[in-house]
């Protein structure tokens with residue numbers, strides 16, 4: 001039955017709780033085993049789809065190497081074949097990261113997360129800095145031109161190459177084995193995931209949003225812990241999650 005589904009999972013706010021500092025995230029010790037069992041059940045059609053670099057995600061799932069889309073799809077590991085993004089191909093962005101680090105040096109609540117081929121500006125620690133952080137991000141992306149765009153998120157704005165997007169990369173997976181021909185399920189929690197929901201809905205799949213907020217997802221779940229509970233039941237007992245209709 002489960003050879004019908006391909007499972008795509010966002011990371012922050014979906015598999016793990018969002019934390020104040022993006023580098024302080026922690027993975028529930030039971031999660032890697034759950035994902036391994038599910039991966040097996042799904043004939044390998046399981047991937048993590050995140051704005052984080054693949055190297056960061058791999059580090060948190062050591063020693064496992066799950067299929068992944070990192071940096072909103074700029075990086076991929078499909079059926080074990082890895083394609084990474086080279087920061088040297090983004091010299092303008094690299095210069096901009098240096099400038100941004102100088103601009104926020106006097107603003108301790110704002111964090112610059114340098115991901116190599118993209119850069120995120122976080123203000124979760126200093127909500128009063130939201131306006132300053134957003135206008136800085138807008139000015140930076142304007143200076144970079146049309147090859148880059150701004151991706152809004154929860155207390156974060158990210159500058160990334162225009163080609164990146166979760167919807168596009170999920171579609172790429174769905175054209176590759178072992179994902180091809182399967183019904184996609186995508187679980188996410190943030191604005192960047194809405195783009196993925198759009199693709200999954202277009203493929204007749206199942207879109208699941210974690211937490212509050214306007215969404216085009218068909219199903220809503222409360223928290224990352226709720227999701228882990230659903231995934232655990234699916235992994236161990238074959239219980240299809242989210243009342244997925246077995247078409």
Ligand SMILES: [Mg+2]
Pocket residue numbers: 010011012013014188189190
């Ligand atoms: Mg997320």
